Amino acid sequence: MTATLKPRKRLRLSTVMDHIVLTLGALFMLVPMLMVLQLSTVPDAEIIQRGPSLHIGDQLDDNFVKAMFEASGFSGKNTGVSMLMNSFILGIGFAVGKIILGMMAAYAIVYFRLRFATLAFWAIFTTLLLPLEVRILPSYEIVQSLGMLNTYQGLIIPLIASATATFFFRQFFMSVPEELVEAARIDGAGPVKFFIDILVPLSRTMIAAMFIIMFVYGWNQYLWPTMITTEEDMYTLVRGIKQIIQVFEGTNLPEYGRGNLLALIAVIPPVLIVVFFQSWFVKGLTESDK
Amino acid sequence: MAVVHFDAVQKVYPNGFEAVKPASFYIEDGEFVVLVGPSGCGKSTMLRMIAGLEEISNGVLQIGDRVVNDIDPADRDIAMVFQNYALYPHMSVRNNIGYGLKNRAVPRDVIAAKVDEAAKMLNLSDYLDRKPSQLSGGQRQRVAMGRAIVRDPALFLFDEPLSNLDAKLRNQMRIEIKALQRRLGVTSVYVTHDQVEAMTMADRIIVMNGGVIEQIGTPSEIYQSPASTFVASFMGAPPMNLLEVTRADTGLRLADQILPLDLPDTGAELILGIRPEDIIPDPNGPFSIMVDIVEELGAHRLLHGRLGDQSVTVHVPKDYTVAEGVLRFAMPIEVLSFFDAASGQRVSR
Numbered sequence: 347m348t349a350t351l352k353p354r355k356r357l358r359l360s361t362v363m364d365h366i367v368l369t370l371g372a373l374f375m376l377v378p379m380l381m382v383l384q385l386s387t388v389p390d391a392e393i394i395q396r397g398p399s400l401h402i403g404d405q406l407d408d409n410f411v412k413a414m415f416e417a418s419g420f421s422g423k424n425t426g427v428s429m430l431m432n433s434f435i436l437g438i439g440f441a442v443g444k445i446i447l448g449m450m451a452a453y454a455i456v457y458f459r460l461r462f463a464t465l466a467f468w469a470i471f472t473t474l475l476l477p478l479e480v481r482i483l484p485s486y487e488i489v490q491s492l493g494m495l496n497t498y499q500g501l502i503i504p505l506i507a508s509a510t511a512t513f514f515f516r517q518f519f520m521s522v523p524e525e526l527v528e529a530a531r532i533d534g535a536g537p538v539k540f541f542i543d544i545l546v547p548l549s550r551t552m553i554a555a556m557f558i559i560m561f562v563y564g565w566n567q568y569l570w571p572t573m574i575t576t577e578e579d580m581y582t583l584v585r586g587i588k589q590i591i592q593v594f595e596g597t598n599l600p601e602y603g604r605g606n607l608l609a610l611i612a613v614i615p616p617v618l619i620v621v622f623f624q625s626w627f628v629k630g631l632t633e634s635d636k
Numbered sequence: 637m638a639v640v641h642f643d644a645v646q647k648v649y650p651n652g653f654e655a656v657k658p659a660s661f662y663i664e665d666g667e668f669v670v671l672v673g674p675s676g677c678g679k680s681t682m683l684r685m686i687a688g689l690e691e692i693s694n695g696v697l698q699i700g701d702r703v704v705n706d707i708d709p710a711d712r713d714i715a716m717v718f719q720n721y722a723l724y725p726h727m728s729v730r731n732n733i734g735y736g737l738k739n740r741a742v743p744r745d746v747i748a749a750k751v752d753e754a755a756k757m758l759n760l761s762d763y764l765d766r767k768p769s770q771l772s773g774g775q776r777q778r779v780a781m782g783r784a785i786v787r788d789p790a791l792f793l794f795d796e797p798l799s800n801l802d803a804k805l806r807n808q809m810r811i812e813i814k815a816l817q818r819r820l821g822v823t824s825v826y827v828t829h830d831q832v833e834a835m836t837m838a839d840r841i842i843v844m845n846g847g848v849i850e851q852i853g854t855p856s857e858i859y860q861s862p863a864s865t866f867v868a869s870f871m872g873a874p875p876m877n878l879l880e881v882t883r884a885d886t887g888l889r890l891a892d893q894i895l896p897l898d899l900p901d902t903g904a905e906l907i908l909g910i911r912p913e914d915i916i917p918d919p920n921g922p923f924s925i926m927v928d929i930v931e932e933l934g935a936h937r938l939l940h941g942r943l944g945d946q947s948v949t950v951h952v953p954k955d956y957t958v959a960e961g962v963l964r965f966a967m968p969i970e971v972l973s974f975f976d977a978a979s980g981q982r983v984s985r
């Protein structure tokens with residue numbers, strides 16, 4: 347008998363089941379995307395006639411050029427590129443703003459002996475019950491009276507006060523050992539230095555997680571940008587796609603192919619953000635030793 | 637380097653708990669003082685008041701010639717080593733050690749030189765670019781030490797720095813810390829509940845109990861002449877034997893014997909204290925104990941038994957053969973301590 351006795355790999359039922367579930371899940375998520383992709387390769391007329399099919403047309407590059415570089419409105423400013431740009435500014439501004447504000451609020455609540463700190467925290471927390479949709483009229487009124495309609499500030503600032511981020515950072519800060527704070531105090535780190543040198547780097551996994559969630563959330567905003575931006579060069583993708591598909595001019599068909607492709611393009615940045623930050627996130631989790 | 641002066645320093649926590657009763661004492665320049673006592677006796681509170689991490693409720697605390705009651709920890713010229721090391725997890729060892737200097741706007745090349753010097757002193761030179769999570773417990777402890785020594789502070793504060801290490805490493809680090817302190821000559825206050833650490837490291841020991849300082853003295857003073865029954869039973873392993881004695885016309889009665897001693901009669905009941913190793917087995921000795929258990933400890937043996945109805949421990953060398961049963965012994969009168977049974981305070985002879 348030879349010494350090479352390899353343990354036989356047994357295909358276990360649970361492994362098979364896991365893969366079936368995962369495959370089904372993946373298909374469930376991917377098939378609609380592939381359908382949209384297919385639909386953006388065929389002429390718009392064919393979409394109306396045949397609906398989704400397995401036919402791959404030749405309109406993809408045509409649609410791509412239209413989607414990215416051709417304006418759909420009157421002003422000629424809302425090209426795909428500019429809408430992508432605006433969406434990025436909204437998504438990043440929204441996420442970064444929420445993180446900065448949430449961290450600073452949590453820092454104040456956890457580390458400073460404020461009177462009514464707990465009360466303040468719960469007051470912030472209850473604003474979870476008041477999402478933008480509930481307070482949209484007063485918010486609009488304020489933005490308008492500040493003259494911030496059709497500006498990035500107007501788009502972003504009213505959205506960045508975040509109970510969620512404050513809450514998560516508060517929980518995280520409370521888990522930072524007291525000794526660390528004291529060591530930093532003795533090492534001569536004042537409140538600002540402690541925040542920047544110690545707390546922010548320690549929070550990086552938390553920041554990455556928040557960034558993923560908040561960027562996607564901001565990117566997908568629809569109602570608020572629709573209200574605040576009336577000028578076409580301020581349109582975001584999510585809002586702009588709607589317009590492309592809506593336009594019915596005389597006998598012209600809506601530009602389905604172009605809209606579909608733009609919808610696909612709109613999915614890519616959030617996916618990239620998740621993929622990129624996820625590796626960071628996992629690295630942070632395994633490296634820290636708290 | 638500095639002296640530390642406590643003048644009726646008291647700590648009352650906001651919830652009204654008096655963790656440290658007004659304490660007054662003086663720590664000499666370059667002295668290594670160990671604060672020892674059972675859990676919850678206020679050692680950490682005392683140390684944290686020196687550090688400035690805890691507000692002083694009453695009294696005056698002076699470091700050097702400055703009253704520091706209202707001075708920020710960063711400006712007290714102290715460095716502290718924490719029980720759980722409190723290293724910054726995201727910084728390399730180098731940055732951990734240098735962080736305090738960086739915050740004080742020390743030029744970069746000076747920081748680098750000082751960090752290198754400290755690392756060499758602590759055998760950390762090979763680890764400077766690692767993160768704390770990549771170090772062993774002993775190495776982390778050294779980094780925490782390094783962070784303290786690069787600052788050249790006037791005062792080192794240690795709060796149970798070795799309690800997370802295993803026994804062997806603890807012995808080694810104990811010696812290293814003591815040697816380092818000797819070499820640098822920096823006044824140090826060291827909190828521990830380990831009496832071996834207290835005895836071996838201290839120039840002077842402060843024994844605390846329930847927020848009160850029971851005794852301040854050199855290790856041998858604390859060991860030989862404990863100021864109270866608490867100190868007698870807290871310091872020393874096994875602790876001092878404490879035996880009830882009654883007064884008789886010719887001296888003190890212990891079991892069926894009279895000790896020919898002339899103590900001033902205050903009318904109080906007395907307790908006699910004797911260290912286990914001061915009890916000398918002697919076939920012709922006046923006292924006898926019933927030995928119940930012989931505890932074999934290698935270098936020596938401990939005999940646990942009863943003298944009348946009081947339990948007694950005797951420490952005998954390893955070459956002294958004993959069996960369970962009756963053991964006769966003698967007690968040199970000079971080594972006996974006496975305490976007031978009611979107050980527990982030492983009675984001078």
Ligand SMILES: Nc1ncnc2c1ncn2[C@@H]1O[C@H](COP(=O)(O)OP(=O)(O)OP(=O)(O)O)[C@@H](O)[C@H]1O
Pocket residue numbers: 649650651653655673674675676677678679680681682829
């Ligand atoms: N923030 C606080 N508020 C109220 N009481 C406190 C506070 N911190 C500590 N105490 C109490 O003060 C007493 C002394 O605490 P301290 O931490 O000084 O004890 P210690 O001697 O260091 O004990 P250990 O050996 O367990 O560390 C304890 O009884 C503790 O419960």
Ligand SMILES: [Mg+2]
Pocket residue numbers: 679680681
């Ligand atoms: Mg303590």
